[in-house]
Amino acid sequence: MKINLRYFASVREAVGIGQESVDLPGEVDTVGAVRGLLVTRGGPWAEALAPQRAVRMACNQVMCGPETRVEAGAEVAFFPPVTGG
Template identity: 50%
Template sequence: MSGYPLHLLYFAWLRERIGAGGETIAVPGEIATLGELRDWLSQRGPGYASAFAAGKTVRAAVNQVFATPETVLHPGDEVAFFPPVTGG
């Protein structure tokens, strides 16, 4: 399967470490799930490696709904990565 586009968003310290609030990228077709996307992103550079470092708790949403590592991705999805929420 060929690559497909995803709209990525980063919030709070993930945004600061990656150095951008978001980006649209083409990911390899073999990436099927959110967990696989996270592993792939963590190898894109030092900022990504820092943002997705092991032991850091990172949450995510797909198309504005909280998601898990097993969530299956589709072309054009909006995928947001962020720390555990701290509102209220």
């Protein structure tokens, strides 16, 4: 299944790209599993998306949790928490 990934702010800076398309293996069917798959790339991916890092996620431009199902053609985004004041 092919999906589109987008990276924002410090996540984009860490991994060096803003977006990409990927073909997911059959067992990767949630946003959390996508994040886990990216972590297995190692290097900056493992550091920026590590489980202990505060990273927000969205699927098809809707904030979501790791249990959110991913379907073919979905857009999954990763970005740091936003603070304001």
